[in-house]
């Protein structure tokens with residue numbers, strides 16, 4: 001049955017796409033069966049790889065006419081199952097649309113196709129003294145189209161913003177095949193901010209086929225200071241103290257002891273393996289500015305109880321300090337057969353409470369948790385270590401993850417700071433949003449996609465889904481963490 | 488002296504009025520402080536006065552986030568932030584002491600800092616609204632990063648109150664700068680200024696505002712004492728007049744001239760900053776070239792055509808009329824999306840009819 005449908009469909013797509021731009025052999029389809037959240041897998045009917053805007057338009061129009069689900073895919077690094085295929089649908093890969101179309105030095109903008117890798121942009125404009133600020137840890141692999149769809153962040157977004165702050169425009173193919181241009185290149189656009197609505201919409205409102213990016217001048221000077229603490233809470237508090245002093249670091253990341261040890265074993269970044277926590281704080285600006293701020297940051301860290309602060313002596317050591325942080329996920333991958341990354345965000349002032357509660361939950365579930373995260377933004381990334389080969393351990397892990405997310409909501413935070421809802425956090429959406437709010441999300445989606453063909457089943461839970469989630473997670477009508485004040 | 492902001496929750500009152508209006512499909516005109524009543528097309532219906540809905544819901548300076556009832560006066564909130572050495576990064580114009588936070592969000596206007604540190608939409612984190620059915624909806628939140636659900640908070644910015652009544656907003660705030668200074672330079676033509684200021688924009692300098700008028704360029708530098716001093720040393724120039732508040736509030740001579748000369752008509756052309764856009768009349772340029780102000784309203788349609796050709800738009804900022812609507816219409820596909828979104832928030836079409844686009 002599926003084979004029949006597959007054959008018929010590939011015939012239709014091959015009318016306007018090359019032979020090799022339509023993938024229909026199960027062995028080749030396997031490469032697309034999951035994204036960065038590999039616990040979820042599904043083969044699509046087909047994968048198509050258009051090379052031009054016109055071809056994307058043809059693909060979408062055809063799917064619209066036949067109500068075929070479309071899952072857009074950039075590099076497939078999503079950590080929320082956003083690019084997980086649909087069993088009755090196609091994967092629309094933007095991988096072949098990977099050209100940088102224009103770089104304008106004077107206006108500091110770049111126009112790129114959606115399949116361009118994030119890091120490739122900064123590399124292409126470096127000789128002009130410019131760079132593209134959002135720098136997700138996956139930046140060597142992830143695509144700009146995927147960044148737009150997820151509103152990706154990075155270690156520098158406290159100071160330089162998320163994807164939404166650094167995109168000046170997109171060309172979008174609507175779910176009915178129509179092309180629209182949404183932009184704010186003029187800095188004062190009119191009407192509803194549809195550009196912002198598209199950013200972070202997880203491939204549900206259309207296919208991004210071209211992106212205009214804002215480029216920034218590379219700061220004259222960047223220095224990193226590492227604060228070493230014997231207590232995670234002290235480290236967490238010192239983040240708030242630094243910001244309260246009016247200093248906005250370019251990046252400020254926290255790693256706890258399990259994460260420090262894993263990273264140090266892996267890349268030898270010079271981290272103190274006996275410390276309970278380290279803060280990696282980068283300051284940038286002019287030489288004079290940075291020098292002044294470094295002194296203040298060191299003082300604040302010491303006052304907050306740091307045992308020691310270490311200033312990277314030179315550029316090589318600065319990069320070394322960062323290397324451990326940047327390699328933290330794979331480093332944790334080395335010490336555990338599997339790990340599961342959680343993405344909740346909380347007000348910074350609740351860092352201490354939340355980290356303690358996570359530790360308690362980790363003990364309760366007997367699953368180790370390593371913490372490495374964007375402390376300046378309050379964006380946590382607890383990594384739950386588990387072994388999928390152990391019967392039931394993935395389920396236990398997911399349950400612990402869900403508890404952590406609900407803890408974040410209870411503290412006035414959110415279930416996802418940058419990785420998106422995808423398939424993964426769809427249940428927790430029922431906790432964060434009321435039925436009326438969820439209905440509004442569905443209604444917005446209808447405005448764009450009346451057939452519901454764009455990434456169906458992701459992002460927004462149905463009523464039935466929430467009923468199921470609540471029956472599993474709400475005991476005796478009580479929400480989790482009743483003792484905590486609700487946001 | 489500590490700032491005191493009145494605490495008053497009127498949302499139930501609004502809710503009742505909205506439900507009544509929705510049941511009869513009668514128009515409501517949302518009125519805040521009235522400071523930006525001139526901005527946008529004429530609208531109809533009974534006034535829904537929202538400025539009384541006021542109060543600080545949450546403000547912890549170390550979080551860099553403030554949550555307010557939308558009726559709070561901008562002036563008071565700015566004073567409160569200043570008490571803690573903080574401010575709004577988008578430098579919102581008030582146009583009167585009565586301006587409310589809700590109006591700031593709904594009109595989506597940003598000040599001189601726009602091109603350098605962002606617009607209103609870049610600082611909004613979350614909203615609580617009453618939709619056209621009178622339902623309370625929360626979107627976004629109070630944390631700096633949040634990608635759960637569609638970004639409906641930013642959708643409220645610049646929507647001119649057509650999607651709902653803003654009850655509460657959470658905004659990101661920034662620390663005040665240690666110091667600010669203004670430098671002046673001579674540039675005969677607009678083109679020269681635009682070339683120069685955009686070249687500066689490509690260098691790591693603490694720029695925070697720019698303007699050009701009658702052959703003179705002014706720039707503002709903001710940052711730490713040492714950072715600003717070193718930039719001044721690099722740039723040269725003459726000490727310049729601190730015109731930024733006058734520009735923001737439109738009390739600068741360029742703007743006050745208008746009312747006398749041109750029946751109060753003022754046009755704003757928004758363009759990608761480096762666009763070459765030949766004009767044969769007096770203009771004042773801000774935002775590195777992205778915002779260009781013109782007196783009068785002549786050749787409106789021609790200018791609108793040219794602006795949209797360059798991915799820009801022309802707004803009849805002051806003095807719009809039925810034949811000269813404030814905003815330029817978007818493409819048909821985009822307008823269709825507007826209508827559809829409007830119908831999802833306000834099915835009976837009660838809020839601020841036509842204020843943004845005719846028929847919306």
Ligand SMILES: Cc1cc2nc3c(=O)[nH]c(=O)nc-3n(C[C@H](O)[C@H](O)[C@H](O)COP(=O)(O)OP(=O)(O)OC[C@H]3O[C@@H](n4cnc5c(N)ncnc54)[C@H](O)[C@@H]3O)c2cc1C
Pocket residue numbers: 035036071072073074075076077078079081082083094114135136137138141142143144145146147148149150151152153154155202203204206207208209329418419455
């Ligand atoms: C090791 C690791 C570290 C990471 N670190 C970070 C981090 O620091 N910050 C961060 O934000 N994320 C991070 N991520 C998550 C991920 O890299 C980002 O979400 C990224 O933006 C996804 O890009 P992608 O090209 O891989 O998209 P995909 O995974 O292919 O797709 C992601 C979503 O975008 C949609 N999509 C993709 N392209 C388009 C398009 N052209 N038009 C419409 N929709 C589209 C898909 O349908 C899907 O819903 C990390 C992931 C990994 C594996």
